[in-house]
Amino acid sequence: IIRHPMEGSARVAADACSKPVINGGDGANQHPTQTLIDLLAIQTCQGRLNDLHIAIAGDLKFARTAHSLIGALTYYQPRLYFVSTDDLSLPDALLAALKKQGIKFSFHTSLGDVIGKIDVLYMTRLQKERNDERTRAHPCRLTLQQLDIAKPHLRILHPLPRVDEIDTAIDQTHFAYYFEQAALAVPIRMALLETILRAH
Numbered sequence: 001i002i003r004h005p006m007e008g009s010a011r012v013a014a015d016a017c018s019k020p021v022i023n024g025g026d027g028a029n030q031h032p033t034q035t036l037i038d039l040l041a042i043q044t045c046q047g048r049l050n051d052l053h054i055a056i057a058g059d060l061k062f063a064r065t066a067h068s069l070i071g072a073l074t075y076y077q078p079r080l081y082f083v084s085t086d087d088l089s090l091p092d093a094l095l096a097a098l099k100k101q102g103i104k105f106s107f108h109t110s111l112g113d114v115i116g117k118i119d120v121l122y123m124t125r126l127q128k129e130r131n132d133e134r135t136r137a138h139p140c141r142l143t144l145q146q147l148d149i150a151k152p153h154l155r156i157l158h159p160l161p162r163v164d165e166i167d168t169a170i171d172q173t174h175f176a177y178y179f180e181q182a183a184l185a186v187p188i189r190m191a192l193l194e195t196i197l198r199a200h
Helices: 009-016 032-046 064-076 092-100 145-149 168-172 178-183 185-199
Strands: 002-004 023-026 053-057 079-083 104-108 120-123 155-157
Touching (some): 002 009, 009 023, 023 032, 032 155, 064 092, 155 178
Parallel strands (some): 053 079, 120 155
């Protein structure tokens, strides 16, 4: 299992090793095991993965969890809403892949533009360790008041750790699902390890 600040590090390790390699996060590139957790969380809280309206908000340029999740969601025909500032928008390669696969998406600078339309809100923190602007404020902080127009079944996910992008008052609402999401990390990673060990 490798976590490394260099993008592509897990691929380098896998190419040099005869044993399976699990990518635990390679720089700003990918975090596939987190995506397995995220997909299970979505399936659990929404009862399905197909045809959902999903907003992904925050630092979309450097958030590897968002990059992996977006790639996985393309198999389930979502309607995606990307909420961030222009300088923290998705990398061009991901956008090109979405267009090629015919996935509908749009860009927004405010959570208020999308909060009443979505089934799932996936928040990300500002990736200050991969961002030169270390003192900047989060581009789209979620407050309790913004949820007044949310659909009753909306659930909020976050790969954690959280900084200040989600008002802690939201933790006590039925919209918050990030703690349940985090708990799913244990069975998902147990299953992944068992699958690999049984195969080898």
